Amino acid sequence: MTSQLDLKNNSPVLMNLSEEEQFQKVCALLEKDVIEALKLANSTLRSKKYFQDLLGRGLEVADASEIEVWLKYLVPRLGMRYVINVLEGKLIEQPQKVNKAMYWLPKFLNRTNEREMNLFKNLENKILELTVNHVTV
């Protein structure tokens, strides 16, 4: 039996662990099954710091397709504004990673939230400026 199944079948045991230990289990499961790991994170973890850590990992490891799944599970826990701020912080150093996430992000935008929409649009404009400057140089 895989550790993935062990984790699934032992959620009551997991609930008895400290949050740090639960996070370690989530990290271990990430190596085997990203979707199950992110589901497990959603059902067990509470502290934002763990989800912030997971977002960092997702941006590092996910490809242009897989990043959608990471965003699907992490945006609701972190909030769109936080995610946009993180992406903005990575724009200069890691523009490709930001670009991957930006493709899927509108799917998770709350279009009735004007502040959220403006933040997203500002980041899009920054990316466009960066692209134009890069091409010009």
Add this chain to the structure above:
Amino acid sequence: MSNQKSRTASGVYNFVTQEGVVLIRRANAKVGSSLIGHVDLAMGRDVDYAGRLYFSGRTNRGILRKWTNESGHYRPPTIARENAGIPESLFQSGRFKSLVNLGI
């Protein structure tokens, strides 16, 4: 000898169209710990189109409800959708358009 079984589609599938052939795979299918993306489905090659197929589930499986151009790797434009080889009447553009380009 193939051990593959025929199944009626339901749920969400990724697809790529290459030289008139549509290849599909469940959107949550994995190899190891990684999801199978469009670029895996296309084996890294160029595609005519890529996106997602949404089939009805439960009571009326196998009916294509809609298809989209959602693909993080290929990002096919809506305008080229005829290359997909799938009935255009069921096409819906993905919800990931640039707000800047839309003028929102």
